[in-house]
Amino acid sequence: MIVLVRPQLAENIGTVARAMANGGLFHLRLVAPRDGWPQDRAWRTASGADAILEAAQLFPDVPSAVADCHRVFATCPRPRHIVVPLRTARAAAEDLREINGRALRAAVLFGPERAGLENDDVACADTLVRYPLNPAHMSLNLAQAVMILAYEWWTAAEPTPPRQLQTHATKVATKGQLEGFLDRLVAELDASGFLEPAHKRPGMVRNLRHWFERGEVTEQELRTLHGVVTELSRGRMRRGRPEED
Amino acid sequence: MIVLVRPQLAENIGTVARAMANGGLFHLRLVAPRDGWPQDRAWRTASGADAILEAAQLFPDVPSAVADCHRVFATCPRPRHIVVPLRTARAAAEDLREINGRALRAAVLFGPERAGLENDDVACADTLVRYPLNPAHMSLNLAQAVMILAYEWWTAAEPTPPRQLQTHATKVATKGQLEGFLDRLVAELDASGFLEPAHKRPGMVRNLRHWFERGEVTEQELRTLHGVVTELSRGRMRRGRPEED
Numbered sequence: 393m394i395v396l397v398r399p400q401l402a403e404n405i406g407t408v409a410r411a412m413a414n415g416g417l418f419h420l421r422l423v424a425p426r427d428g429w430p431q432d433r434a435w436r437t438a439s440g441a442d443a444i445l446e447a448a449q450l451f452p453d454v455p456s457a458v459a460d461c462h463r464v465f466a467t468c469p470r471p472r473h474i475v476v477p478l479r480t481a482r483a484a485a486e487d488l489r490e491i492n493g494r495a496l497r498a499a500v501l502f503g504p505e506r507a508g509l510e511n512d513d514v515a516c517a518d519t520l521v522r523y524p525l526n527p528a529h530m531s532l533n534l535a536q537a538v539m540i541l542a543y544e545w546w547t548a549a550e551p552t553p554p555r556q557l558q559t560h561a562t563k564v565a566t567k568g569q570l571e572g573f574l575d576r577l578v579a580e581l582d583a584s585g586f587l588e589p590a591h592k593r594p595g596m597v598r599n600l601r602h603w604f605e606r607g608e609v610t611e612q613e614l615r616t617l618h619g620v621v622t623e624l625s626r627g628r629m630r631r632g633r634p635e636e637d
Numbered sequence: 638m639i640v641l642v643r644p645q646l647a648e649n650i651g652t653v654a655r656a657m658a659n660g661g662l663f664h665l666r667l668v669a670p671r672d673g674w675p676q677d678r679a680w681r682t683a684s685g686a687d688a689i690l691e692a693a694q695l696f697p698d699v700p701s702a703v704a705d706c707h708r709v710f711a712t713c714p715r716p717r718h719i720v721v722p723l724r725t726a727r728a729a730a731e732d733l734r735e736i737n738g739r740a741l742r743a744a745v746l747f748g749p750e751r752a753g754l755e756n757d758d759v760a761c762a763d764t765l766v767r768y769p770l771n772p773a774h775m776s777l778n779l780a781q782a783v784m785i786l787a788y789e790w791w792t793a794a795e796p797t798p799p800r801q802l803q804t805h806a807t808k809v810a811t812k813g814q815l816e817g818f819l820d821r822l823v824a825e826l827d828a829s830g831f832l833e834p835a836h837k838r839p840g841m842v843r844n845l846r847h848w849f850e851r852g853e854v855t856e857q858e859l860r861t862l863h864g865v866v867t868e869l870s871r872g873r874m875r876r877g878r879p880e881e882d
Binding site for chain 1: 655656658659660661684685686720721722723724725727728731767768769770771773774775776777778780781784785788791792795797798799800801802809852853854855858
């Protein structure tokens with residue numbers, strides 16, 4: 393649950409909803425928005441995340457906004473003179489997933505655009521969240537701050553492997569198909585005299601093989617490469633052997 | 638190095654610079670910005686990240702923008718019919734740190750606001766980056782996409798422990814100070830009759846101790862608690878024992 397405390401601009405409430413939707417967050421609460429609620433301008437910047445805005449709940453103050461929550465996190469860039477658990481955005485997202493998994497309700501407080509949360513707001517939180525970012529230029533706007541938390545929330549449960557090959561809708565060529573192409577290429581290069589003198593031929597062929605074995609090759613790419621060899625060989629046949637030019 | 642390919646709105650170039658600054662990224666290249674370059678409007682949204690805009694370099698096309706780079710990543714939400722290494726934003730940031738550590742130059746391409754990168758742009762990349770986000774509402778704006786990458790870039794080298802206690806500018810009370818308070822509290826409660834009947838007293842005292850031992854307590858908080866006990870006991874003394882009310 394995202395709680396915007398005294399947000400100033402309705403446009404920012406809309407971009408927050410957009411950011412939430414990207415990260416699969418739905419519940420939005422507004423504490424005393426400066427210009428009242430609802431505001432058309434929020435819908436204009438929400439980029440389709442209308443359902444979040446329509447379900448948003450309005451509260452007069454932080455205590456009433458978090459009254460039914462079991463845990464309250466507060467995003468808080470500045471140090472406070474209190475002892476309270478502090479989380480990076482990533483660890484906070486993991487905690488929020490864990491809390492959610494126990495069917496408890498957690499709120500994350502975000503302060504107004506300019507000033508951030510006041511001490512009284514922070515005193516309602518049991519955990520602080522701080523974003524590790526460049527201290528020389530720490531200037532997140534409200535929607536960016538929500539975006540990073542929403543991104544971490546989604547990522548904390550995201551099964552996508554961090555590294556993979558993009559192979560959607562394409563067929564990777566078999567080693568046999570690749571070999572067929574290499575055989576043909578080498579035969580053409582033999583015919584052209586490119587692989588001479590003979591004592592250098594094994595190393596040159598190995599270099600070529602290494603190049604084409606570097607990664608997966610698709611069937612479509614192999615077809616294109618066959619076409620390239622056909623076209624280049626045709627030129628050589630038209631022109632005759634290179635040394636006769 | 639962030640490369641914005643055919644960005645449309647100068648405002649977005651400014652917010653991208655702001656996002657970059659948050660993540661400690663500095664080098665910005667612009668490929669054929671729609672409205673030309675420079676544009677005052679970019680400076681107005683950069684929130685002080687002026688140095689990034691002033692150092693931004695202008696290029697007519699993607700190949701010239703990446704000509705001096707050793708690696709090119711492309712952010713690309715849609716599947717393409719090619720075989721190419723694919724990274725999450727987090728893994729891409731780790732790769733970029735590793736590449737940077739070898740003193741090689743890497744570029745990350747971001748497409749125009751509406752359409753994203755074209756196939757010809759993507760063909761200039763050796764690695765694709767995809768953000769794992771809610772597929773039901775995947776709608777990052779340009780600055781948010783850069784923000785997440787910049788955040789991951791910073792986080793990939795950030796030593797902040799994910800979980801810690803906020804203890805800045807405050808002194809945690811010793812166990813002896815805490816014990817002194819508990820002794821006094823229990824004495825006052827004994828005097829008030831709160832800890833009767835006697836057979837329940839040990840469990841009640843244990844519960845109280847457990848409550849106060851739950852986390853670190855600061856010296857300031859202990860001073861406040863002593864004051865609370867003093868004040869409440871004074872009330873009791875004024876009013877006499879509760880059963881006499």
